[in-house]
Amino acid sequence: MPVAKVLEPGFLTTVQDLGRYGYRHQGVPVSGGVDPWALRTANMLVGNSPGDAALEITLQGPALLFLRDCIVAVTGADMELHLSGHKVPMWESFFCSAGDILSFGYRREGCRSYLAISGGIDVPVVLGSRSTLLTAGFGGLAGRRLKKGDLIKTVRRSLEITQVGNKLPGDQRPVYPSKISVKVIRGINSDRFSKREYAKLFESPFEVTGRFDRMGCCLEGQNTIISNSAATMESYPVVPGSIQVLPSGNLIVLLNDSQSTGGYPQIACVISGEVWKIGQAVPGNKIVFEETDINTAHEILNMKGKVFSNVRKESAVRFYKRTEKHCYEINLQNCPEKGNDI
Amino acid sequence: MKIRYLGDSALVLFYEGAESERDIRQLQRDYYSLREQAPDGISDIVLCYNSIGVYYNPQMITPDNVVQYIRARLAGGTKKTGKPNIISIPVYYGGRYGPDLSKLAEYLNMTEEEIIRYHSQKTYTVWGIGFLPGFPYMGKLPPELVVPRKTTPAPKVAAGSVAVAGFQTGIYPFDSPGGWHVIGWTPFKMFDLERPELCLLKPGDKVNFTVAERHTI
Numbered sequence: 167m168p169v170a171k172v173l174e175p176g177f178l179t180t181v182q183d184l185g186r187y188g189y190r191h192q193g194v195p196v197s198g199g200v201d202p203w204a205l206r207t208a209n210m211l212v213g214n215s216p217g218d219a220a221l222e223i224t225l226q227g228p229a230l231l232f233l234r235d236c237i238v239a240v241t242g243a244d245m246e247l248h249l250s251g252h253k254v255p256m257w258e259s260f261f262c263s264a265g266d267i268l269s270f271g272y273r274r275e276g277c278r279s280y281l282a283i284s285g286g287i288d289v290p291v292v293l294g295s296r297s298t299l300l301t302a303g304f305g306g307l308a309g310r311r312l313k314k315g316d317l318i319k320t321v322r323r324s325l326e327i328t329q330v331g332n333k334l335p336g337d338q339r340p341v342y343p344s345k346i347s348v349k350v351i352r353g354i355n356s357d358r359f360s361k362r363e364y365a366k367l368f369e370s371p372f373e374v375t376g377r378f379d380r381m382g383c384c385l386e387g388q389n390t391i392i393s394n395s396a397a398t399m400e401s402y403p404v405v406p407g408s409i410q411v412l413p414s415g416n417l418i419v420l421l422n423d424s425q426s427t428g429g430y431p432q433i434a435c436v437i438s439g440e441v442w443k444i445g446q447a448v449p450g451n452k453i454v455f456e457e458t459d460i461n462t463a464h465e466i467l468n469m470k471g472k473v474f475s476n477v478r479k480e481s482a483v484r485f486y487k488r489t490e491k492h493c494y495e496i497n498l499q500n501c502p503e504k505g506n507d508i
Numbered sequence: 509m510k511i512r513y514l515g516d517s518a519l520v521l522f523y524e525g526a527e528s529e530r531d532i533r534q535l536q537r538d539y540y541s542l543r544e545q546a547p548d549g550i551s552d553i554v555l556c557y558n559s560i561g562v563y564y565n566p567q568m569i570t571p572d573n574v575v576q577y578i579r580a581r582l583a584g585g586t587k588k589t590g591k592p593n594i595i596s597i598p599v600y601y602g603g604r605y606g607p608d609l610s611k612l613a614e615y616l617n618m619t620e621e622e623i624i625r626y627h628s629q630k631t632y633t634v635w636g637i638g639f640l641p642g643f644p645y646m647g648k649l650p651p652e653l654v655v656p657r658k659t660t661p662a663p664k665v666a667a668g669s670v671a672v673a674g675f676q677t678g679i680y681p682f683d684s685p686g687g688w689h690v691i692g693w694t695p696f697k698m699f700d701l702e703r704p705e706l707c708l709l710k711p712g713d714k715v716n717f718t719v720a721e722r723h724t725i
Contacts, residue, residue: 191553464516
């Protein structure tokens with residue numbers, strides 16, 4: 167039996183896991199959650215494996231009707247969450263019973279939220295991953311975004327009530343400021359830029375434009391950057407995080423659904439521990455680049471893994487929620503309506 | 509050969525100046541050789557026109573160890589690959605199948621028939637797969653057909669479209685936006701999840717385009 171039914175799909179909601187590796191030589195992008203840390207955390211909060219499939223929710227959230235009892239957690243971009251009319255917190259696992267409706271309200275900051283369901287979302291595994299690749303129409307739910315009426319299933323029927331009330335401590339949650347500092351490594355084609363042009367990358371902030379999707383995010387600077395290579399440069403390998411300079415002098419930062427090779431010169435590359443920052447940026451945000459080296463990049467990546475695995479259980483405000491079959495004790499902290507019995 | 513960091517999770521091997529057929533064959537041999545015994549932690553190896561991308565998981569292997577693997581593997585000499593596959597791909601040129609052919613003819617100051625003849629006369633080498641699943645980068649185009657890509661990409665290019673840009677020709681496996689000039693269309697599926705070999709073409713394959721008669725479809 168499905169766990170939930172989609173009442174409203176939201177702006178762009180897809181099934182994603184940690185990505186599809188080993189097929190880039192056939193032109194298949196890695197895909198997966200653009201903010202893998204938020205996705206992993208959501209899974210860990212509900213007792214799943216970090217790499218289980220979850221929903222990636224962009225800018226505006228869906229509305230889901232639960233068809234059976236389960237545990238849910240939402241992480242990432244800060245959105246107002248309501249469970250059958252009652253406010254519920256982000257970054258914390260909560261219990262949903264059959265008949266509950268989870269809806270998303272106003273988005274305060276960040277771009278993408280992740281919703282994990284206990285048992286992990288089940289869609290067919292395509293080339294080793296459940297991630298949706300919209301450009302090729304495979305993976306996820308029939309290779310497309312969620313739409314009204316879709317049914318969501320889980321891999322396992324999992325309902326360990328001890329997993330309710332898990333939370334990521336407040337001081338370890340990421341923030342999504344409007345001015346974002348991002349570390350980069352010198353790009354493979356940086357020799358196609360004069361010293362003067364290369365320096366422009368670090369001199370002033372770049373603004374996120376409305377042209378952004380899962381493939382890449384276009385940025386505009388106060389000054390355009392001009393490469394000294396021909397317009398028809400041969401293609402080179404790229405990674406999510408590669409910063410390409412377009413002929414217009416603007417930048418595009420590639421993300422998880424980007425192609426595996428690219429023909430625009432790559433001036434720099436966002437370190438893998440910070441690509442999520444670009445994925446959480448919304449139009450109008452300012453990005454400031456800062457150069458770093460490979461060792462620092464790897465240290466940041468390792469630290470990030472530790473912080474985000476630090477999910478712990480904290481008891482705080484208690485209230486009871488009665489369903490026909492069960493009476494559960496649920497921990498909810500940071501709940502604006504404290505001690506509110508449902 | 510130069511090796512550079514591509515971010516902190518990949519390395520790129522540059523074969524600059526690799527131009528001749530022989531250089532390109534060597535590059536392809538190195539590519540297949542590197543793929544053969546890649547240690548855990550190396551997830552992907554990608555071939556481009558004159559470079560190879562080696563992707564690794566920094567939490568499983570250090571870049572120094574990846575470089576060591578690359579050097580050791582390539583120092584051992586790479587074995588010759590067998591005879592390349594030759595694949596004939598039928599193309600319906602022009603009209604609604606090749607919406608950019610007439611404009612291209614005007615731009616190049618040629619007739620459509622001349623472009624079709626130049627494009628279908630040559631045998632191309634597949635240099636790499638990229639851009640979209642199964643999209644083959646092939647070359648070299650006859651110098652007469654070299655044109656820059658479109659300044660603004662077309663919002664939708666149909667799956668199966670045969671297109672040219674720079675000194676390359678390619679085939680779109682899926683409907684997608686695209687900046688190449690579409691001169692024809694083939695019914696062949698470039699990428700198919702139902703096949704054991706997902707992609708119709710692989711690096712090193714040779715490709716001929718044959719002119720298909722329009723009245724046959």
